[in-house]
Amino acid sequence: MVIHYTNILQVLSNKLTKMMKTNVTVPHKLIFSLSLIFSTLSFSSQAAEIKGNPEAGASKVRLCIGCHAIPGYRSSVPEIYTVPMIGGQTSGYIVSSLQAYKKGERKHPTMRSVAGSLSDQDMADIAEYYAAQTATSSPNKLK
Amino acid sequence: MKLIALMTSFTLGLITANAFAGDVQAGKALSEKYICASCHGPDLKNPIAPNYPKIAGQYEDYLYYALKSYKVDNHSQVGRGNAIMSAQAKQLTLAQMKDLAAYVASLPGDFVVKK
Numbered sequence: 001m002v003i004h005y006t007n008i009l010q011v012l013s014n015k016l017t018k019m020m021k022t023n024v025t026v027p028h029k030l031i032f033s034l035s036l037i038f039s040t041l042s043f044s045s046q047a048a049e050i051k052g053n054p055e056a057g058a059s060k061v062r063l064c065i066g067c068h069a070i071p072g073y074r075s076s077v078p079e080i081y082t083v084p085m086i087g088g089q090t091s092g093y094i095v096s097s098l099q100a101y102k103k104g105e106r107k108h109p110t111m112r113s114v115a116g117s118l119s120d121q122d123m124a125d126i127a128e129y130y131a132a133q134t135a136t137s138s139p140n141k142l143k
Numbered sequence: 144m145k146l147i148a149l150m151t152s153f154t155l156g157l158i159t160a161n162a163f164a165g166d167v168q169a170g171k172a173l174s175e176k177y178i179c180a181s182c183h184g185p186d187l188k189n190p191i192a193p194n195y196p197k198i199a200g201q202y203e204d205y206l207y208y209a210l211k212s213y214k215v216d217n218h219s220q221v222g223r224g225n226a227i228m229s230a231q232a233k234q235l236t237l238a239q240m241k242d243l244a245a246y247v248a249s250l251p252g253d254f255v256v257k258k
Contacts, residue, residue: 092193
């Protein structure tokens with residue numbers, strides 16, 4: 001019988017449940033309890049210590065502007081929709097989206113290849129650059 | 144006479160019906176029912192956490208696509224998995240998603256399209 005787990009939390013909690021029922025020694029149960037707690041904690045922490053710089057971001061958006069800076073540009077994968085506006089979006093969401101594309105949790109193929117080429121610092125800089133855009137902010141000076 | 148009535152109603156039907164557009168008023172009611180503001184902020188552009196998105200004023204078809212993706216959840220090629228949004232989206236029918244998308248897209252937002 002094969003059980004498909006959707007995340008490591010389920011794997012560990014299942015193991016823990018089984019362990020608690022059997023005569024496994026206390027240290028083993030303790031280690032698994034701790035690993036369960038730590039894996040929960042590790043989900044909430046990200047590379048949050050990196051600070052993004054919008055000026056640095058201005059030189060890193062070559063790969064973004066081809067789709068996100070053309071009004072009304074549309075994606076066709078997996079169906080046709082307008083490429084979302086990202087200027088003015090929260091920087092945290094841009095970073096978390098790029099991270100999700102890089103890990104493959106979000107599926108758009110172009111975005112995955114773009115995000116795969118970015119470092120954590122790049123993502124932070126780009127996110128701060130777009131988050132800072134307003135209706136009156138000046139356009140990018142770089143070509 | 145009957146032909147004129149028929150043609151009038153047909154034309155009116157064409158004018159008022161739009162292939163994509165959802166109903167903004169129905170979307171507003173849904174937004175209040177599912178309390179989108181509890182995470183995205185009272186005007187849907189001031190989210191409560193730094194990694195939550197602003198959604199007010201985003202493109203209607205993109206919002207609809209995003210809600211559909213959350214409902215599909217994890218799949219090898221399509222869908223998005225997110226514990227909170229998937230739970231929300233799975234309660235919605237496609238028609239409700241269209242209405243919600245129309246409502247959220249109609250709100251004033253902070254989005255700009257710039258290089």
